[in-house]
Each structure stands twice: as C-alpha cells, then as structure tokens.
Amino acid sequence: xxxxxxxxxxxxxxxxxxxxxxxxxxxxxxxxxxxxxxxxxxxxxxxxxxxxxxxxxxxxxxxxxxxxxxxxxxxxxxxxxxxxxxxxxxxxxxxxxxxxxxxxxxxxxxxxxxxxxxxxxxxxxxxxxxxxxxxxxxxxxxxxxxxxxxxxxxxxxxxxxxxxxxxxxxxxxxxxxxxxxxxxxxxxxxxxxxxxxxxxxxxxxxxxxxxxxxxxxxxxxxxxxxxxxxxxxxxxxxxxxxxxxxxxxxxxxxxxxxxxxxxxxxxxxxxxxxxxxxxxxxxxxxxxxxxxxxxxxxxxxxxxxxxxxxxxxxxxxxxxxxxxxxxxxxxxxxxxxxxxxxxxxxxxxxxxxxxxxxxxxxxxxxxxxxxxxxxxxxxxxxxxxxxxxxxxxxxxxxxxxxxxxxxxx
Numbered sequence: 320x321x322x323x324x325x326x327x328x329x330x331x332x333x334x335x336x337x338x339x340x341x342x343x344x345x346x347x348x349x350x351x352x353x354x355x356x357x358x359x360x361x362x363x364x365x366x367x368x369x370x371x372x373x374x375x376x377x378x379x380x381x382x383x384x385x386x387x388x389x390x391x392x393x394x395x396x397x398x399x400x401x402x403x404x405x406x407x408x409x410x411x412x413x414x415x416x417x418x419x420x421x422x423x424x425x426x427x428x429x430x431x432x433x434x435x436x437x438x439x440x441x442x443x444x445x446x447x448x449x450x451x452x453x454x455x456x457x458x459x460x461x462x463x464x465x466x467x468x469x470x471x472x473x474x475x476x477x478x479x480x481x482x483x484x485x486x487x488x489x490x491x492x493x494x495x496x497x498x499x500x501x502x503x504x505x506x507x508x509x510x511x512x513x514x515x516x517x518x519x520x521x522x523x524x525x526x527x528x529x530x531x532x533x534x535x536x537x538x539x540x541x542x543x544x545x546x547x548x549x550x551x552x553x554x555x556x557x558x559x560x561x562x563x564x565x566x567x568x569x570x571x572x573x574x575x576x577x578x579x580x581x582x583x584x585x586x587x588x589x590x591x592x593x594x595x596x597x598x599x600x601x602x603x604x605x606x607x608x609x610x611x612x613x614x615x616x617x618x619x620x621x622x623x624x625x626x627x628x629x630x631x632x633x634x635x636x637x638x639x640x641x642x643x644x645x646x647x648x649x650x651x652x653x654x655x656x657x658x659x660x661x662x663x664x665x666x667x668x669x670x671x672x673x674x675x676x677x678x679x680x681x682x683x684x685x686x687x688x689x690x691x692x693x694x695x696x697x698x699x700x701x702x703x704x705x706x707x708x709x710x711x712x713x714x715x716x717x718x719x720x721x722x723x724x725x726x727x728x
Contacts, residue, residue, distance in 0.1 A: 320500045322455060324353050325464045329646030331357065333448035334423040338410040341396070341427045343435055344452035345578030345603065346523065347515065349496040350428040353452065354392050358426070363387055366394035373398045380405040389413070389424035396427045397435045403442035410446050430523065430577065448646075451578075454494025454604055456640040457728055467649070468641040469666065470673055470705035470720075474713055474727045481726055483681070483709055487621035490633045491614065493606015512610035516540070523577050535562060539570050543580060544611035547602040548628030548635075550595070550655070551582065579603055581639065586652035586665050586672075586697065595655040605633050630725070631663060631677040634707050637728040638664065638675070660690040672697065674704040681709040683722045691720065 334340055342350045355364060365387045367373045376383040376399035384405055406425055413421035429435030439447055458464055498504040498511055520533050539560040557567040574580040582598040602608040614620040620629060642649035654662040664675040674691045683706045691704050704720040716722045
C-alpha cells in the first residue's frame with residue numbers, strides 16, 4: 320500500500336521550471352518511493368547505494384551519465400558529489416540545444432543534507448529546486464491536504480475525534496512510512512527502530528564524521544531524544560553523554576544534517592535583555608524519540624513525565640511538515656524571557672506574527688495564552704493565535720485566539 324504524499328503538487332510544479340530537483344531528508348522517510356511513484360514511464364532509476372554504481376559515478380562520471388541518460392532519478396547523490404558538476408554540464412548543454420526538454424532532467428535524493436547541499440550550492444545554483452521531505456504527516460495518513468498551517472485557516476469539523484490514547488498511539492508510532500503500511504505496526508515497532516538506529520550509526524555517522532566510540536554516540540542520541548521539546552543545553556548534553564561541549568555541538572550538527580533533529584531559534588527582532596536567546600531542540604520523529612527513551616507503549620508515553628514534551632514535539636513537526644509539503648520555507652521561531660513567559664511557536668508570514676501554544680490538556684484556559692501579549696514588544700502586526708491541544712472541538716478562546724484540536728493539524 321502506498322500513502323500519497325502531499326509534496327507532489329509543489330514538486331511537479333517546480334519540475335516544469337527547474338532542470339534538476341532534489342529531495343533531501345532522513346533515511347526511510349520515503350524519498351525514493353515518492354519519486355518512483357510519480358515518475359513518468361520513460362524516466363530511469365539508478366541508486367548509488369550499490370558499490371559498483373557508486374564507484375563508476377565517482378571514477379567516470381561521464382560514463383555513468385551516459386549509461387543513465389536523462390530523464391532519470393539518481394538516488395543517494397551524496398555518495399558521489401563528483402557527479403554534480405557533470406550534471407551541470409549536461410543541463411547547460413540541453414538548455415542551449417532544446418530548452419524545453421531541459422526541464423526536470425534529473426531528480427535527485429540525498430540523506431545527508433550537509434554533504435548534498437555543499438555540492439549543490441557549488442555546482443547547481445540556479446538550476447535546481449530543493450525540497451525537504453519528512454516522515455508521513457497526520458494529514459497524509461488521513462488522506463487530506465489542508466496546505467501550510469495558519470490559525471485562521473479553515474478546518475474540517477467533521478474529522479473523527481480520536482481518544483487521547485489514540486492520539487498518543489499516533490505520536491508513539493512515529494511517521495516512518497514502512498511502519499504505517501504494516502498490518503499490525505505495534506508488533507514491529509521495537510524491531511524497526513532498533514534496526515534503524517543500528518543502520519544510522521553504521522552508515523550515516525561514519526560517513527559524516529569520525530566517531531571513535533559508537534556506544535558513546537548512542538548515549539548522546541538518547542540524551543538528545545530525552546530533551547525533545549526543551550531548550551538546548553550543551554553542558555547538560557555533554558555531561559550526560561560523557562563528552563566535551565565542542566563534541567556535543569559537532570554531534571548535534573550531525574543529527575541535524577541527517578534530518579533527525581531541528582533547532583528552533585527565538586524571535587529576536589527588537590530583542591531586549593529579558594529575552595532568552597537559547598534555541599529549542601526537537602526530534603523530528605516522535606517514534607524514534609520514544610524508542611530511544613524506552614517508552615515502549617503508547618500508554619507508558621501518555622502517562623509518563625515526558626508526555627507534554629512529546630505532544631509539543633509532535634504538534635511542531637506536523638506544522639513544519641505542512642510547510643515543507645507545500646514546498647515553502649517556513650519562518651518559525653519561539654519566545655521566552657527570563658520570567659519564563661513563553662510562546663511555543665511563532666509563525667511569521669508577510670510580516671505578521673501568529674503565536675501558537677501547545678497544551679496536552681483537554682480543557683484549554685485563557686491563562687494558557689497570556690504570553691501572547693508579549694508579541695507587542697516586536698512592534699509587528701499580530702495575526703490570529705492558536706492553542707493546539709486535546710480539546711474536543713474548534714472554538715474561540717478569545718477574540719483573536721482559536722482552540723484547535725491537535726488531530727486537525
């Protein structure tokens with residue numbers, strides 16, 4: 320069974336303009352499957368995972384491209400960045416001879432964003448459209464597409480209301496497509512994430528840096544997962560992982576380059592001395608985070624001490640996915656000051672600030688959004704705010720704040 324990806328419309332629109340398209344993201348989020356499902360019959364496919372293909376691409380790029388002519392999908396391009404300059408030459412030649420046929424010549428995927436983006440920026444600037452793919456969104460699982468999230472948008476009031484346990488089952492299960500096409504994914508949850516972490520440690524980590532002690536890196540990975548939805552503290556991360564702070568910073572950049580974590584930075588326009596400048600840390604798959612933290616059932620996660628942080632992480636990633644799937648780079652930030660007044664998420668669009676608060680509770684309260692008034696210090700127009708929670712229905716909490724059930728994201 321294939322679950323339709325909401326990225327398709329934006330991707331195909333870009334394909335009518337750019338000669339090359341790149342889809343980046345963590346391993347197993349469905350990049351290759353997505354491209355092969357939407358490809359026209361004449362488009363070829365080649366993966367650089369097999370060593371023979373990889374060696375040919377590196378040692379004789381011209382021959383490799385001759386053996387795999389456009390239109391073609393080239394999977395895992397980070398293994399042969401040498402190809403990118405030759406792809407540029409092929410694109411420029413096609414543009415000169417037959418400009419219309421140069422559109423969408425090369426579709427590329429990459430699982431290590433730093434390695435891929437470095438080569439792309441050097442070789443294919445102005446010739447490539449870039450998309451970041453995450454795991455399945457709640458909207459994709461439900462077969463809907465509401466577009467980029469804003470509190471003022473229209474929502475489907477007819478969507479069935481899941482129980483809190485059903486919500487946490489979705490959070491706990493995670494967003495990797497392979498689990499969601501299985502008949503009884505709970506049976507394979509432990510095995511899938513165990514294999515995923517082992518593969519990640521043995522392949523991506525070694526490819527990106529020389530990690531001398533994989534066990535220590537695994538401890539670091541677990542420490543990161545335990546802090547999802549919280550402010551980043553390098554000294555605490557380093558202490559719990561028995562590494563230095565510079566190593567913690569380096570290893571966190573590896574997780575970001577692999578598409579496993581995202582840092583959310585504070586909105587610092589018109590910054591004053593009361594504001595906190597520390598970023599917040601989010602794991603981009605709650606299922607992986609739950610596995611690393613040993614929350615081995617939805618019930619344990621829902622009733623555990625980390626439930627609020629996991630709920631916030633899930634909500635944040637769903638909003639992030641709604642923008643990525645529309646091919647839009649979202650302007651996201653947060654607010655916190657020394658008096659611990661916090662706005663979990665601020666979306667900036669066209670100069671307007673939209674404040675969002677995430678609460679696991681099912682009964683929203685006005686005090687939950689009191690910090691929204693702090694947006695006045697930025698001297699920017701303020702749009703509709705939102706309190707995203709387990710509340711049962713859509714309603715107004717205040718004149719300019721809506722209560723939005725989490726399953727509507």
